[in-house]
Amino acid sequence: MQISNKIETAFNEQIREELESAYIYLSMAAYFEAQNLPGMAQWMRAQSQEEVEHAMKFFAHINERGGRVQLKALNAPPIEFGGPTDAFQKALEHEQQITRRIHDLYRLSTEENDYASLSMLQWFVDEQVEEEDNVGQVVEMLKLAGEKGTALFMLDRQLGQREG
Numbered sequence: 001m002q003i004s005n006k007i008e009t010a011f012n013e014q015i016r017e018e019l020e021s022a023y024i025y026l027s028m029a030a031y032f033e034a035q036n037l038p039g040m041a042q043w044m045r046a047q048s049q050e051e052v053e054h055a056m057k058f059f060a061h062i063n064e065r066g067g068r069v070q071l072k073a074l075n076a077p078p079i080e081f082g083g084p085t086d087a088f089q090k091a092l093e094h095e096q097q098i099t100r101r102i103h104d105l106y107r108l109s110t111e112e113n114d115y116a117s118l119s120m121l122q123w124f125v126d127e128q129v130e131e132e133d134n135v136g137q138v139v140e141m142l143k144l145a146g147e148k149g150t151a152l153f154m155l156d157r158q159l160g161q162r163e164g
Contacts, residue, residue, distance in 0.1 A: 003065035004112050010105055011058045011117075016072040017101060018055035022048045024094060027077035028087050037152075039160025040084060043138075046162045047091070054124070061120050084152070085142040092135040099128040 003011075029044035062069050081087035102124045109117040138159065145151035 003062060003067040007109060007112055007114055007117055008062055008067040010108055011062050012070045014101065014105060015055045015058045018051050020074045021098060022051035023074055024077040025051060027079055031081055031087060037156045039156035043159040043162045083147045088135060088139045088142055092139055095131045095135050099132060102128055
């Protein structure tokens with residue numbers, strides 16, 4: 001069954017959202033590099049790569065269903081943050097926003113009786129639970145570690161072990 005115009009339009013918008021997410025996380029990586037926190041920068045680079053992979057899942061789905069991918073302009077990401085906790089808190093809030101968008105897409109696919117999209121979106125529903133949990137754990141660790149000192153240094157080293 002060919003993808004409906006409504007789903008195609010919504011999924012094209014989600015491609016933009018996912019690529020914009022990648023751009024935001026890449027900006028956070030640059031911020032952490034400038035703050036001499038290479039581990040947090042690595043964590044954000046890996047997160048950025050993951051968001052591109054998410055965009056490509058929507059890209060492939062649209063194409064596989066006979067639709068047309070239409071890339072949209074990206075907004076400029078923020079470049080300054082109030083420290084590591086602020087940056088990760090903003091990342092958590094961003095993931096919560098993406099979760100709401102995925103739920104909206106799921107709802108739309110249900111209304112459109114688009115079972116192929118529902119199947120694909122279920123992966124994203126599960127993925128967003130993991131995304132929010134991962135970022136939320138870092139926020140909580142940063143609250144415990146504080147913005148300076150040995151604990152921050154150790155957390156930075158731990159986060160740097162994340163691979164893309």
